[in-house]
Amino acid sequence: xxxxxxxxxxxxxxxxxxxxxxxxxxxxxxxxxxxxxxxxxxxxxxxxxxxxxxxxxxxxxxxxxxxxxxxxxxxxxxxxxxxxxxxxxxxxxxxxxxxxxxxxxxxxxxxxxxxxxxxxxxxxxxxxxxxxxxxxxxxxxxxxxxxxxxxxxxxxxxxxxxxxxxxxxxxxxxxxxxxxxxxxxxxxxxxxxxxxxxxxxxxxxxxxxxxxxxxxxxxxxxxxxxxxxxxxxxxxxxxxxxxxxxxxxxxxxxxxxxxxxxxxxxxxxxxxxxxxxxxxxx
Amino acid sequence: xxxxxxxxxxxxxxxxxxxxxxxxxxxxxxxxxxxxxxxxxxxxxxxxxxxxxxxxxxxxxxxxxxxxxxxxxxxxxxxxxxxxxxxxxxxxxxxxxxxxxxxxxxxxxxxxxxxxxxxxxxxxxxxxxxxxxxxxxxxxxxxxxxxxxxxxxxxxxxxxxxxxxxxxxxxxxxxxxxxxxxxxxxxxxxxxxxxxxxxxxxxxxxxxxxxxxxxxxxxxxxxxxxxxxxxxxxxxxxxxxxxxxxxxxxxxxxxxxxxxx
Amino acid sequence: xxxxxxxxxxxxxxxxxxxxxxxxxxxxxxxxxxxxxxxxxxxxxxxxxxxxxxxxxxxxxxxxxxxxxxxxxxxxxxxxxxxxxxxxxxxxxxxxxxxxxxxxxxxxxxxxxxxxxxxxxxxxxxxxxxxxxxxxxxxxxxxxxxxxxxxxxxxxxxxxxxxxxxxxxxxxxxxxxxxxxxxxxxxxxxxxxxxxxxxxxxxxxxxxxxxxxxxxxxxxxxxxxxxxxxxxxxxxxxxxxxxxxxxxxxxxxxxxxxxxxxxxxxxxxxxxxxxxxxxxxxxxxxxxxxxxxxxxxxxxxxxxxxxxxxxxxxxxxxxxxxxxxxxxxxxxxxxxxxxxxxxxxxxxxxxxxxxxxx
Numbered sequence: 001x002x003x004x005x006x007x008x009x010x011x012x013x014x015x016x017x018x019x020x021x022x023x024x025x026x027x028x029x030x031x032x033x034x035x036x037x038x039x040x041x042x043x044x045x046x047x048x049x050x051x052x053x054x055x056x057x058x059x060x061x062x063x064x065x066x067x068x069x070x071x072x073x074x075x076x077x078x079x080x081x082x083x084x085x086x087x088x089x090x091x092x093x094x095x096x097x098x099x100x101x102x103x104x105x106x107x108x109x110x111x112x113x114x115x116x117x118x119x120x121x122x123x124x125x126x127x128x129x130x131x132x133x134x135x136x137x138x139x140x141x142x143x144x145x146x147x148x149x150x151x152x153x154x155x156x157x158x159x160x161x162x163x164x165x166x167x168x169x170x171x172x173x174x175x176x177x178x179x180x181x182x183x184x185x186x187x188x189x190x191x192x193x194x195x196x197x198x199x200x201x202x203x204x205x206x207x208x209x210x211x212x213x214x215x216x217x218x219x220x221x222x223x224x225x226x227x228x229x230x231x232x233x234x235x236x237x238x239x240x241x242x243x244x245x246x247x248x249x250x251x252x253x254x255x256x257x258x259x260x261x262x263x264x265x266x267x268x269x270x271x272x273x274x275x276x277x278x279x280x281x282x
Numbered sequence: 283x284x285x286x287x288x289x290x291x292x293x294x295x296x297x298x299x300x301x302x303x304x305x306x307x308x309x310x311x312x313x314x315x316x317x318x319x320x321x322x323x324x325x326x327x328x329x330x331x332x333x334x335x336x337x338x339x340x341x342x343x344x345x346x347x348x349x350x351x352x353x354x355x356x357x358x359x360x361x362x363x364x365x366x367x368x369x370x371x372x373x374x375x376x377x378x379x380x381x382x383x384x385x386x387x388x389x390x391x392x393x394x395x396x397x398x399x400x401x402x403x404x405x406x407x408x409x410x411x412x413x414x415x416x417x418x419x420x421x422x423x424x425x426x427x428x429x430x431x432x433x434x435x436x437x438x439x440x441x442x443x444x445x446x447x448x449x450x451x452x453x454x455x456x457x458x459x460x461x462x463x464x465x466x467x468x469x470x471x472x473x474x475x476x477x478x479x480x481x482x483x484x485x486x487x488x489x490x491x492x493x494x495x496x497x498x499x500x501x502x503x504x505x506x507x508x509x510x511x512x513x514x515x516x517x518x519x520x521x522x523x524x525x526x527x528x529x530x531x532x533x534x535x536x537x538x539x540x541x542x543x
Numbered sequence: 544x545x546x547x548x549x550x551x552x553x554x555x556x557x558x559x560x561x562x563x564x565x566x567x568x569x570x571x572x573x574x575x576x577x578x579x580x581x582x583x584x585x586x587x588x589x590x591x592x593x594x595x596x597x598x599x600x601x602x603x604x605x606x607x608x609x610x611x612x613x614x615x616x617x618x619x620x621x622x623x624x625x626x627x628x629x630x631x632x633x634x635x636x637x638x639x640x641x642x643x644x645x646x647x648x649x650x651x652x653x654x655x656x657x658x659x660x661x662x663x664x665x666x667x668x669x670x671x672x673x674x675x676x677x678x679x680x681x682x683x684x685x686x687x688x689x690x691x692x693x694x695x696x697x698x699x700x701x702x703x704x705x706x707x708x709x710x711x712x713x714x715x716x717x718x719x720x721x722x723x724x725x726x727x728x729x730x731x732x733x734x735x736x737x738x739x740x741x742x743x744x745x746x747x748x749x750x751x752x753x754x755x756x757x758x759x760x761x762x763x764x765x766x767x768x769x770x771x772x773x774x775x776x777x778x779x780x781x782x783x784x785x786x787x788x789x790x791x792x793x794x795x796x797x798x799x800x801x802x803x804x805x806x807x808x809x810x811x812x813x814x815x816x817x818x819x820x821x822x823x824x825x826x827x828x829x830x831x832x833x834x835x836x837x838x839x840x841x842x843x844x845x846x847x848x849x850x851x852x853x854x855x856x857x858x859x860x861x862x863x864x865x866x867x868x869x870x871x872x873x874x875x876x877x878x879x880x881x882x883x884x885x886x887x888x889x890x891x892x893x894x895x896x897x898x899x900x901x
Contacts, residue, residue: 015372018364022384022424025361029417030387033398040401060900073450082300085293103533107301110475110532111525112482114499117504119304122311122319122515126778129307129321145717148762148778170513171503194325220391222485227506231763231899232724237393246625248632257394264389272413317795320776324796341619404633493588493619493637507591507766508621 041254165210172206362427434468716780806876
């Protein structure tokens, strides 16, 4: 490369010129707005820590924050358990399997979350298709309560989160030599042991990246708990929306956003330390 | 190994059903003859689709959505592609940090972005305007375009450009003649995805829109909250249809491009 | 249709002048010889409660108004009082005409949220005097009722009063209540033995303690349409619902019936948000609502009673069991104390939010 004649090099400022418009848009329409909202936490209704004190003193708010963390934490293993075999089939199955599954997993990515949640409400309601089916084949006698509770939120959320676990897992797994596990087997390890000792550790970066993405995406969820959850599944996104549109308390909304973003940032930096974001960014 | 493979097939099938069932259910119920979301429908009709066409609110919403998504997707594709080229090919100091920064709107909950935009728009008088909406949608779609194009660029062999350069092409010419054509499918598919994302965006539109400027998702949202009739199922089915067509198109682009990840 | 429209009667002028004081009459009615003027090119936003009710309002108020004036009316909803407030505070409300309950009318009037009703445009003489307010005109009279699934509880085994809502042994199944304190507190206290006459001031803690007893089995509805869907889908077997919504669900095939003991009566008003950009057009839309033929049509669609006495003549007699104004129904309930709610609404809302999440 260094042998390249100097006249064919692009000028040093060229990349900056290409980047400048995006940076400007991001500064004006993203950094500034988010900053203004966060600043309200410390300035409204008057300068100081009052909004954080208020959050601390009202157990209800802390409860919602805690609920949000718990619900996100509950969704993560479900998404991982369902996503892992799918990613495995994509990484080591035939080309046709991979194409089929890729298409399938992209479906929630391309279809609106709102519309899917609405569809899920119909699917899970008391007299909905799922309950009807389960009753007709005799698995249950009375309809199961599948919505307006935690089950509803998890079933609604996990389907939208699956791509976020499957793709990082897949990109980890496709780098794993598929002959490793059979090799371990021939050396006398049982299949479970072989998987736990050989395969799982190698897929760990994808697993952790997927888990982190699922967790932080879910922290900000708003539509799904609103449509599929009950009062106990109120999440912080709804609370922020309520604070703004119902009470006009921009200060409290700012403080809640601040905490939400802080959790997100901490998790991302932990992930970065552990596996490096570059390995994950696709 | 056999039971494990069977388990894998089972889980994959379950996931497939899980992901597709809502789409199928909504499609069926959109043809219901009943005024409520009853399953199975007591009879079938086109009435909810007719309802969509006859209600100016829905047609207005489609119009607003299109007027937002076209400029927003074009702008974010241009911005995202330019940034990807700069960061991947530019050998800049701090490219990693800048890249992470451009991806930030993906991890910041959109309710926070939306509330923030609402605040600054209030000062600028941009709430309830098309311009305000378009800017918000650019922010939401930019990270996806950037990520798609950047990863496509990374997988292109830089030696192709170098080879062109040694044959006397200027870097700009080399880029235009060699890299850009190879990049085109990725750019196109990110444009498509940006359009779909913009079409689906709810929260920003909810905050910065108004009763006179409502996108399709906002109209769906207010309908779900206010109305439980199958009209929403009809529009939802149409949304699915559009999204799946776009997805199939994208898959085609990808395949023509050698099925690269 | 046009005859009575363009004739500002002497009685109306005298009546309103006496009621409001001459000083509050915004414009001499001479300045506007006709209430109907072309509004082609104007777009109004009408905000209401969504679903079957708003659909009926669209057909009975907005469509005739559009046909008459050429204006377009965009529907928005469902109503959210808090959103209404923040909208007014921002200075440029999105809405031009809004449908609100009497509680909000009282609190909003005090907070200066509405434009005064322009009686040179709105013919208030058509409306029974108790529904005419300086800042809003009553459009429907309705009630909160105890509703139940008629299949689960056939005749003879039906719940009859609020106590039955809390009796999970005799009336098993999930229940539904409002996702806000209004009417929930009243119902809980009556179930706990308080007589309607002794309800106010409401003993909130006692009411919440009562609701605590069924909280795990209760789904709290946010919008009226959701309350209907809960019964249609048989998600719940008993609950609180508005009489007109129960009628609509029943008409559309749901197995739903309502009880009238202790029904909590209320009124909806049409108001013009302060700062509306189309104030005059908004007043014309309200005037369209006051006409008897529009009101009776709406009543026939959703069983909410009219405020124009002349409208009763054209209501289907079969609807009487569903109307809160039928003598046998109204005598078994009482009118909500909107003045108490005006004074306590904010505090109650906060208390409710805290209780719900606890």
